[in-house]
Structure formats: C-alpha cells, structure tokens
Amino acid sequence: MELSKKIVENVKKEIIKKFPEMAQVEPTCVSKTKKVSPELLSKLKVSFPKAVVGEEVFVLSFRKMFSTTDGFKITKIVKATVDRHGKLLKTIVSK
C-alpha cells in the first residue's frame, strides 16, 4: 500500500511547522510492517503485543545539508512515522 498524496502533503505541513528549514525538501517514504520476534520478547520477558503486530506504518524521511560555522557539512535527517490514516506516531531528528 502507498500513502495518498494528500496524506503526504499533510505530513509535510506538520513537519514544516516544526522544521521550517525543511520547506523545500521532498521526503522519501518507506512502508514498514510492525513486527517483533518471539525470541526478542522472550529475552525481554514481555508478553506478545498482538493488537499492533502486522499493522503497516510509513516512515517519511526529510534530508537537508547544512554548513557549520567551521565550514563542514552536516546532513540533518528528520523522520516522521505515520499510520495508514496519516496519524503522526513519532518524529525524530538526527543529532
């Protein structure tokens, strides 16, 4: 499944509100399926989260290069994870 253009545009608007410097950036979009291995859960001694496993989520990545005051380039990456309805689940940024 792909995210609709409308949802992508809404996510872009949300991200630009928080990161105006990403205004001209076209994000890449990758779909992921929520999964967790039984071995990992058993190692952590936590129960299987049945309700969410198998759901599809989408990660939109925004990248832009910036110059530091000493002339180096740093790529800033902002990642927004949304569900298939476009609900923003998580936003993270590279350090």
Add this chain to the structure above:
Amino acid sequence: MKSVAILVSNEKRLKLKYKKEADAILKKLEKYKTFLTDEAIETRILLTKKIEPSDIREEFSSFEKKYLNRKEVYFLIIGGDDIVPFFKLDNPTDDEDDFIYSDSPYASRDEEYSIPERIVGRLPDINDSEGSDSKFFLSVLDNFIFKHKLKRDGSKSFGYTASVWKKTSKAVYRVIKNGEKLIITPPVTKDNFEKEWIAKKRYLYFNLHGSKETNCWYGQRGFGDPEEYPYFPVAFIPELVKDVGSSVVFSEACYGGYIFGKTDSTAISLKFLTENSDLFIGSSAIAYGPIEPPSTEADLLCKYFFQYVNKGLTYGSAFLNAKIDFAKKMIRTQGFLDEDDIKTLIEFNFFGDPTLRIV
C-alpha cells in the same frame, strides 16, 4: 559469590602493533588484574587468538560458563578495533551509515543482539594514520588501574545542549543528580565556553550535533532564538576537555563515540579517556532523538542509564539495564521496536571499566 571480571585482549595483535612496547601493555594487564582482585573482584585475563568477532564471542560464552553462579560477570575488552575488533553490523535504518561498529553482540548470547545479557566495556587504544601510540594506551590503562582506589570527584553535574533541543534535554537532565544549569548553544560556543564548567563534575551530559569528519560537536539555533545567533556553531572541541576528574560522560551526538582512525586530538571521546574520565558512552553512527518530550531514542537510553547509575549500580550494569528498559518501554509504547530503536541499542558503545560505580 564474588563478581568476576574478564580482561580480554589479543597478545599477538598487541605485539604486531606495539612491537617491544607490547610487553609493557601486557604487564599493565597483570597489574590491572591484581588491583581488581584487591577490590574483591575475581579477575581473569583472556588473551584470545581469534580474529573474527563471532569467534571471540564464542570464547566469551565458553569462559562465562565457568562463572554462571556469580553475582555479576564483567567483560572488559582491552584495545581498539585492530586488537579486539568491533562487530560491523548492518545498519537497520534508512540513513547514510553503511554499517554500525558495535560491541552489542559481545553482550548477547544469541542473535537478538540488540538486547544485552552480559556486561561488556572496552578500553580502546588509538590507531591513526600516523601509526600507533603506546603512550596513549599505557596512560589510559594506568588511569583505570588506579580508579578503584580513587575518591570520586565532585557531586555536581554538567549538561550542554543545542538550543533547538533544550526542552528534550531538560527532560533528560532532570534525572541527573545535582545538575547545575543546563548550558545552551548558541549563545555559548567553543569560544566562550568556560573550562571550569566541566572541571571535577560527577556526570557530564552532552546533547549536541556531531560528525565523523571533524573533531567538534556542534550546537543549533532554536526556535525563537535571535537571528544573529549562528545556525550550527562549533560548541565543543577536544581542547576544552581538561581536569574532568573521574566523570561519567554520556554524549548523544552523532558519531560521539566514533574512534576509528582517530586520536585524542581528533576525537572528544578519546580525549575524555586520557583526561581520566571514568566512562564515555557515545554513538559510533548517526544517532536520533525526539524534537520534544517524551524522551525516545538516544535521550531515553541516556535517561535510563543515569537513573541506574544514581541507584548505585555499576556503570556496566546500569548500561545493560538501561538498554533493556529502553526496549521494554518502546515495545509498550509502539508495540514493536522500530529500526531506529534497534539502531540506538546497537550504536552506543561503552568505553570504560564496567565494574566501577559511584560510591
């Protein structure tokens, strides 16, 4: 039953790298063993002949079986990537890192290596293009040999954050004991940074940008900051690391723990070790954090680590427990560990003696 520490190195590789001076390093290992034994930690030296990380990990497992009834078993790797190599793990997430240098698989008995079961630390040496410097390694080993006898300096803590992350940094810093005012960059930069801020502090917390191409960490202008503030100022450089005593340092910077081909003048992490810090935790790759609380990714791992150190756990045990709590929390919140969570778990490495603790 006593805790056990296993000092792991590779004699052949030490001799290949340091020639005659390798003997001095091997003597330091014996001395380290004596000092830890005096501290009631049964200590063994494992001089591996293996080269592949997966084979060395097998040796960890065999060695560990002898001590399963012990309270805690600590593995302390002595040397950098060309002595006891890091694992080079596939990058689980979509960014510019080709692979991740990680000690995480050494801390795991199975292939779910993002979740640790063993306590593993490393005292790295350096390996730059100009050759090997035994002075660095001997000095770091000497620092650590005597650390158990040292009274920990100071009770205050220091925090330094990019302005854009001040809210998220505050959420982390509030768990750090006796935190003084969080310093924000900009307006602070390397040029008006006061070295006394980090002198003889117990905990040092850094939430700055980093790059593997430079020896600096950077700030970032935040929302509402004056336009005349520089956007990405140089915030911190190795020359500022002086008189840091026996501090516990956690840096969330991208590549904050990237030491490959670096020295103590080109990597802040290594500079902290030569200046006698107890511990440096940092990332070997691009690290992530949230833009506002609640804490996730590097912020959350750091927060949990300091909470456990405050409780009096050894640094190694605090790091292990922080990773487990991080994974549990993200599964509770999201229902799974996403790729960025897994990257966070495997990219942060522990440079220091895991048997130490704040007394």
